[in-house]
Amino acid sequence: MAQAETFTFGIAALSRLMPLFLCLDAAGRITALGPTLAKLLPHNTLIGQKSGDLFDLKRPSRRADLAAIQAVASARLHLAFRSDPAITFRGLAMPLQGGGLMINLSFGIGVTEAVRRHGLTEADFAPTDLTVEMLYLAEAKSAVVGELRDLNLRLQGAKIAAEEQALTDTLTGLRNRRALDLALGELTRHGHTFGLMHIDLDFFKQVNDTLGHAAGDHVLRVVARILTAQTRSSDTVARVGGDEFVVILPEMSDTARLGQVARRIIENLTQPIYFEGQSCRISASIGATVSTFYPSPQADRMLSDADDALYASKRAGRGRAQFFTPPPDSLLSA
Numbered sequence: 001m002a003q004a005e006t007f008t009f010g011i012a013a014l015s016r017l018m019p020l021f022l023c024l025d026a027a028g029r030i031t032a033l034g035p036t037l038a039k040l041l042p043h044n045t046l047i048g049q050k051s052g053d054l055f056d057l058k059r060p061s062r063r064a065d066l067a068a069i070q071a072v073a074s075a076r077l078h079l080a081f082r083s084d085p086a087i088t089f090r091g092l093a094m095p096l097q098g099g100g101l102m103i104n105l106s107f108g109i110g111v112t113e114a115v116r117r118h119g120l121t122e123a124d125f126a127p128t129d130l131t132v133e134m135l136y137l138a139e140a141k142s143a144v145v146g147e148l149r150d151l152n153l154r155l156q157g158a159k160i161a162a163e164e165q166a167l168t169d170t171l172t173g174l175r176n177r178r179a180l181d182l183a184l185g186e187l188t189r190h191g192h193t194f195g196l197m198h199i200d201l202d203f204f205k206q207v208n209d210t211l212g213h214a215a216g217d218h219v220l221r222v223v224a225r226i227l228t229a230q231t232r233s234s235d236t237v238a239r240v241g242g243d244e245f246v247v248i249l250p251e252m253s254d255t256a257r258l259g260q261v262a263r264r265i266i267e268n269l270t271q272p273i274y275f276e277g278q279s280c281r282i283s284a285s286i287g288a289t290v291s292t293f294y295p296s297p298q299a300d301r302m303l304s305d306a307d308d309a310l311y312a313s314k315r316a317g318r319g320r321a322q323f324f325t326p327p328p329d330s331l332l333s334a
Contacts, residue, residue: 026099180246187297188297188299285319
């Protein structure tokens, strides 16, 4: 049988080939180690220390130590730093002539943590070690996943913004007719009680005719602010025409309370609105109804009845609110 050849390496060459090597004497004391391993424990004087003081031997046996496995021809090891168990190693130990061990280590699943904590670079790994390439791939994957996540969030935000824009009146910022229909559909479909007011501005045409459409737009925006201030955040305030608005008030079927809201709106809208020093005077006529007037409320029917009540307010002199009066046989029983 041919005799195995013996090779001799200096520490510099060994460090280049195996930057995570570890040499122990027969007593288990560290006699030499690779530069990357030294970089991980920069504040320790490692030469001469007992390996068991620095490393936990996970395999082949927790009860063994590095010195105890010297009798084995070769052994696969799993190690971890005692001071930092998150950094783990795999290793192959080979006995040295005259006693002691040469252990070549590589990072296990703790490589990412070791790179992050200790700022390791490509130079800290053997040239043939694929760890760096794997880390690049992992980093690239993480970057792609992060970019996709950000893109998804941006798309979701754009979708929400587009949906919101589709439901918003661009001039006043109130809900539009589509949003009104959706809100009414939701309330009637689930059988919720609610009040409904149809509001039309009195004398608005005169503002447009005398002061121009810029003044009219200003008045509409002020009206929107007043309607929002006089209603709850849970109410739906929608602009459904040039100077027409509809307000939905969930859980408000008491006509007395609804009448109070209507009177506050009218009172606030009769105050002069100024545009470029000119006083714009309007008022509001309101027609109202409540869902409890109907055995089975339907959005179109309620809007039509509120519209009828609105024109009754107009005929009665404007600047007032009237309720739709249902026929006696259509009222719900108490």
